[in-house]
Amino acid sequence: MSDTDATPTISTTVEESTSEREAQSSTGTARAVIESRNLDVRYGDVEALQSIDLRIPDQHVTAIIGPSGCGKSTFLRCINRMNDLVEAATIDGELLFNGTDVYGEEIDPVALRRRIGMVFQHPNPFPKSIYDNVAYGLRIQDITDDMDERVEQALRRAALWDEVKDQLDKSALDLSGGQQQRLCIARAIAVDPDVLLMDEPASALDPIATSKIEDLIEELAEEYTVVIVTHNMQQAARISDKTAVFLTGGELVEFDDTQKIFEDPESDRVEDYITGKFG
Ligand SMILES: Nc1ncnc2c1ncn2[C@@H]1O[C@H](COP(=O)(O)OP(=O)(O)OP(=O)(O)O)[C@@H](O)[C@H]1O
Known part of the structure; x- marks a missing residue:
């Protein structure tokens, strides 16, 4: 199905939800942009x-933290329907984005992925120039006006502009791993998504590049909703506001403010995991 065929599109869904956003922000409570209900x-x-x-x-x-195999990446991939590409995967329950079930028949997964971008563990720039990597998503949406400006803004927001502004024609593959990952973030945010999903975005990077990505994630959260899977508990404690702890068997054991999870979790199993007794 093409984007124009999808009715209603994810874009209209977002617009319809504006009153919900205003109502909830007036209470001072952050609105849920993603909600899973009884998701199996x-x-x-x-x-x-x-x-x-x-x-x-x-x-x-x-x-989202938890031991290997507890379903962290699976949860992330459900949010923007990347699991559609896995034939063996079956999904039950509800997964709502701005109140609309992303598995509803009317939803176009390609349009959905523009609103919910994804950054993977290993940087995966296209074998194209730095400029063309960022412009890619805009071009396939037929957005061609102010392209230079849009590319620059995305690179600035991804904290990469100063390092690449004089070499935009250079191949993205010639950048360092950390620069490639920031380029992938620039590519994801160029199309102005609502949500950024990040699956261990710094685990393949050295400590300096990791620190830059962590700073960037905190800045991005001023504009976007960020959901990050990480094996690194210190990283989760440093950069997240909320933490979900999944444990073996694909169970969500606790979800709370990050400080509460790390300093005073309700569950003994979470405490054992956080303190390194298993996992
Ligand atoms: N494509 C697949 N086909 C079959 N089983 C899969 C597939 N992807 C994941 N699984 C299984 O589903 C469970 C959850 O995997 P998932 O990758 O979501 O866990 P994770 O917590 O992200 O693990 P890790 O921290 O090791 O990346 C595991 O038992 C895994 O073996």
Whole structure:
């Protein structure tokens, strides 16, 4: 289905939700931009997520932590329907983006992924120039006006402009790993998404590049909702506002303010995980 065929599109859904946004922000409570209700995911016989109920607040950083195989990436990939590409995956329950079920029949996954961008563990720039990487998403949306300005703004917001402004024609593949990852972030935000999903975005980077990405994530949360999967508990504690702890078996055990999770979790299992007793 093309974007123009999708009725209603994700864009109209977002516009319809403005009154909800205003109503909730007036109470001082962040609106949930993503909400899962009773979400179950299986890959064939493997139960990857069990009855996940989670509300991800607007314009904050939410970290998802937990031991290997507990379903963190699966949850992230459900949000923008990347799991559609996995034949064995079956999904039950509800996953709402601005109040609309992203698995609803009327939703176009390509349009959805423009509103919910994704950055992966290993930087994956296209084998094109720095400029063309950032311009890519805009061109496929037929946005051609003010292209130079849009590319510059995305690179600035991704804290990369000063390092690349004199070499925009250079191949993206010639950048360092950390620069490539910031370029991938610039590519994702050039189309002005609402949500950025990040799957261990710094785990392949050295400490200096990691620190730049962490600073950037905190800045991005002023404009976007960021959901980050990380194995690095210090990183989750440093940069996130909310933390969800998934444990083995695909269970969401606790979700709360990050400070509460790390200083005074309700669950003994979460405390054992945080303090390194397992996982
Ligand atoms: N494409 C797939 N096909 C079959 N099983 C899968 C697939 N992807 C994930 N799984 C299984 O689903 C479960 C959850 O995997 P997932 O990758 O979501 O966990 P994770 O918490 O992100 O792990 P890690 O921290 O190691 O990346 C695991 O048992 C995994 O083996």
